[in-house]
Amino acid sequence: MYKRVRLTDTVEVPPEALDDVTPDLIKRLLQDKLEGRMDEEVGSIVTVTTVHDIGEGAVIPNRPGVYYKAEFDALTFDPEMQEVVDGEVVEVVSFGAFVGIGPVDGLLHVSQISDEYLAFDEEGQMLASRESNNTLGVGDAVRGRIVTKSIDERNPRESKIGLTAKQPGLGKHGWLREARQQEEAAAEGE
Structure with a gap:
């Protein structure tokens, strides 16, 4: 915040x-x-x-x-525990994605992105699901919740912030938009 x-x-x-x-x-x-x-x-x-x-x-x-x-x-x-933050994916690695939130980056571990298995595509710099064809790559807008925080005053670059995106209303903005559109279409069809 x-x-x-x-x-x-x-x-x-x-x-x-x-x-x-x-x-x-x-x-x-x-x-x-x-x-x-x-x-x-x-x-x-x-x-x-x-x-x-x-x-x-x-x-x-x-x-x-x-x-x-x-x-x-x-x-x-000052990132606060349980705070919901929006950020942009700045780097994708085999174990997750680093998300820029203000002047610091938070780690969105691969286990905290989706319930689906996400494979790392090193060439494309993205995490991809085989089940839904969803991808998460550099430049994608993401909403996450801060779940861990360890501040290192002596070496700020070593500070660690952990994020999750597995709760309702969290995740890649594009995925959230698609889910909302599907819900609206289903509601209109009833």
Whole structure:
């Protein structure tokens, strides 16, 4: 879930920028320092939006810069357990599909996509069902539910999010659309 949060952090202003310490400079330095960072409490910091308050500068011995404490707003992405998310398949591998959900990818394991057996087509970069001819490939839009989450603050790329698409209303958007059309056609035929 995307959230706007108010945070406080300290940023180092290099000596060459000390003549003009403005909110824009502090914002840029905070963006360089924080964007893409993962935090257990607020999630992934997408961007710093507004700097509200800049404290007095502090000098640390043997350091060339001046350190300023700043209060600012940031846009974050914090995946929540059981949250339903829409995303796009960014990679297909033999054991499932990686789905881009915001600034992170979640794994949709092959066992969590469908009740049908899905075979991996390495050449076509897709998972395919022999029973229904359904396929799941790179670029497909998917709706899934977050069922596991392990956030690694030190190495955000190692964070893991597990998804399922086996519940009603979840799965590839095309499959959901086809199922809805079949239900509507059956209802009209009655």
